[in-house]
Amino acid sequence: MQLGFLVDLRLCMGCKGCEIACKVENEVPLSTWRLRVKYVDVGSFPETKRTFTPLRCNHCANAPCERICPVSALHYIENGIVNIDKDRCIGCAGCVMACPYGAIYIDPQTQTADKCTYCAHRIASAMMPSCVVACPVEANIFGDLDDPMSNISKYIQEHQGNVQVRKPEKGTDPHHFYVGGGNVTLNPLASFRGEGHNLFNNLTHLPVGGHH
Amino acid sequence: MAHEIIAATNAVVTLDVALPGIVWGWIITMNMWAKSIGTGIIFIAFYLLKKYPEQTGFIRLPSVVISIVFIHLFLFFTVIDLHQMFRFWHIFFYPHMTSMITIGAWLATGFVGIILAMAYFLYMKKDEAMYDKLLVYGVVLAVPVTLYTAGLMAQSTARELWQMPTESIQMMLAAFLAGSATMLLVGGNKFSDTIKKDLALILGFSAGTAFIMYMLELFFGPMKAEEVIATLEFVKGGEYTFMFWLGQIVAFLIPMALVCKSIKDKSYYLLKIAAVSALVGLWITKHVWLVIPQLLNMS
Numbered sequence: 001m002q003l004g005f006l007v008d009l010r011l012c013m014g015c016k017g018c019e020i021a022c023k024v025e026n027e028v029p030l031s032t033w034r035l036r037v038k039y040v041d042v043g044s045f046p047e048t049k050r051t052f053t054p055l056r057c058n059h060c061a062n063a064p065c066e067r068i069c070p071v072s073a074l075h076y077i078e079n080g081i082v083n084i085d086k087d088r089c090i091g092c093a094g095c096v097m098a099c100p101y102g103a104i105y106i107d108p109q110t111q112t113a114d115k116c117t118y119c120a121h122r123i124a125s126a127m128m129p130s131c132v133v134a135c136p137v138e139a140n141i142f143g144d145l146d147d148p149m150s151n152i153s154k155y156i157q158e159h160q161g162n163v164q165v166r167k168p169e170k171g172t173d174p175h176h177f178y179v180g181g182g183n184v185t186l187n188p189l190a191s192f193r194g195e196g197h198n199l200f201n202n203l204t205h206l207p208v209g210g211h212h
Numbered sequence: 213m214a215h216e217i218i219a220a221t222n223a224v225v226t227l228d229v230a231l232p233g234i235v236w237g238w239i240i241t242m243n244m245w246a247k248s249i250g251t252g253i254i255f256i257a258f259y260l261l262k263k264y265p266e267q268t269g270f271i272r273l274p275s276v277v278i279s280i281v282f283i284h285l286f287l288f289f290t291v292i293d294l295h296q297m298f299r300f301w302h303i304f305f306y307p308h309m310t311s312m313i314t315i316g317a318w319l320a321t322g323f324v325g326i327i328l329a330m331a332y333f334l335y336m337k338k339d340e341a342m343y344d345k346l347l348v349y350g351v352v353l354a355v356p357v358t359l360y361t362a363g364l365m366a367q368s369t370a371r372e373l374w375q376m377p378t379e380s381i382q383m384m385l386a387a388f389l390a391g392s393a394t395m396l397l398v399g400g401n402k403f404s405d406t407i408k409k410d411l412a413l414i415l416g417f418s419a420g421t422a423f424i425m426y427m428l429e430l431f432f433g434p435m436k437a438e439e440v441i442a443t444l445e446f447v448k449g450g451e452y453t454f455m456f457w458l459g460q461i462v463a464f465l466i467p468m469a470l471v472c473k474s475i476k477d478k479s480y481y482l483l484k485i486a487a488v489s490a491l492v493g494l495w496i497t498k499h500v501w502l503v504i505p506q507l508l509n510m511s
Binding site for chain 1: 221222223224225226227228229230231232235236293294295296297299300302303306307308310311312313314317364367368369370371437438439442506509510511
């Protein structure tokens with residue numbers, strides 16, 4: 001079994017329901033996110049559009065975070081999920097430095113690394129990840145990539161040529177796919193990003209360094 | 213290139229989380245700086261004891277003491293940088309051997325064992341022969357202890373700037389620079405002019421080579437990846453430009469100039485200033501190179 005995620009960006013309307021569901025399900029502290037939706041505005045008025053990109057851990061087959069973790073706190077489980085053992089983590093932040101997707105953060109409450117686990121605890125109870133359940137337009141598609149009859153496998157088959165991953169040049173082999181993505185949605189360097197573009201708080205920098 | 217893409221897409225992030233802060237900051241800079249001195253002094257001590265055994269016997273004790281102090285400083289800063297520092301023992305009881313952090317911890321532990329044994333045989337047993345024998349093993353182990361940080365930076369695959377193999381050479385040069393500078397400060401006027409000239413040449417060569425490599429990375433690094441271009445913009449007119457050039461001047465250019473003048477004039481009183489300058493500048497240079505890739509947003 002190899003679990004994977006696919007987000008159809010053509011369906012996503014940026015409601016952030018997935019973001020909130022994830023926060024509630026996993027008790028993610030304020031100012032940190034396991035999953036978030038990035039808004040990017042493209043073009044000049046009146047020819048403008050807004051894109052929405054849900055971003056979470058890519059659960060890579062060749063995960064740099066798993067490789068750099070000195071104590072195997074980040075580890076693979078049999079269904080392909082890159083899980084984290086917070087009781088073992090020493091908080092060295094090597095994984096934060098290694099993840100090319102910026103998906104890992106230091107939890108300010110536990111002072112350990114944390115990230116999306118595809119809701120491994122829910123999957124163990126045969127439930128879907130909370131973000132999948134919360135999505136009102138079924139833009140989040142989750143399932144077994146090894147099963148050709150699973151929804152995600154069928155979706156990838158149907159949309160061949162329009163399925164992308166973030167930063168394929170990194171060689172991480174992500175198990176998180178996007179349909180309808182492009183340079184602006186998937187490449188962080190393709191859009192201007194200044195400080196202060198946060199509607200819900202006035203943080204300018206994430207407190208990822210914890211005690212520093 | 214990033215500018216051109218942004219101009220073409222005319223895209224602006226209008227809602228996202230805040231920019232990431234610096235995760236590995238001054239504590240890790242202290243870690244690398246202290247390690248350079250701790251291993252570098254062993255390299256230089258080995259060289260001097262082999263080449264000038266009659267004149268340099270007095271460096272045995274100060275060399276090993278300095279190495280012990282600075283390697284423990286390196287370990288101290290390593291541990292206090294952990295967000296869960298009291299779980300440090302997990303590295304030894306739950307080791308993950310693909311991680312350069314684990315490998316580095318084991319290597320450093322072995323190195324500490326050797327230098328402590330060197331100090332024991334020299335100070336307690338007055339056994340210089342055993343000291344010299346252990347010094348060989350110390351040098352052998354000091355090489356990977358110096359290099360493992362470059363391996364760790366290479367494993368930080370998100371930071372494209374650190375992916376260059378030159379990082380390994382920079383680590384060795386930093387150790388030679390720091391080791392020769394420290395030895396010049398320790399030995400003072402007890403060294404003959406020949407030995408001072410040797411140390412000056414090591415200092416000058418390390419500074420010169422490191423400077424050239426930084427310049428190569430500055431000008432040719434952008435050919436490698438779009439992320440490297442964006443990262444180097446922080447030192448090409450960005451917020452770390454002044455600090456970057458200050459580091460280059462103090463760590464490399466001033467010591468090189470003073471070394472050249474000392475050798476030309478056959479007068480070595482300026483070497484102590486060169487040594488202090490190199491040690492201060494090394495910290496600044498390492499800090500800038502550590503911080504700038506972390507300023508880049510990954511998502």
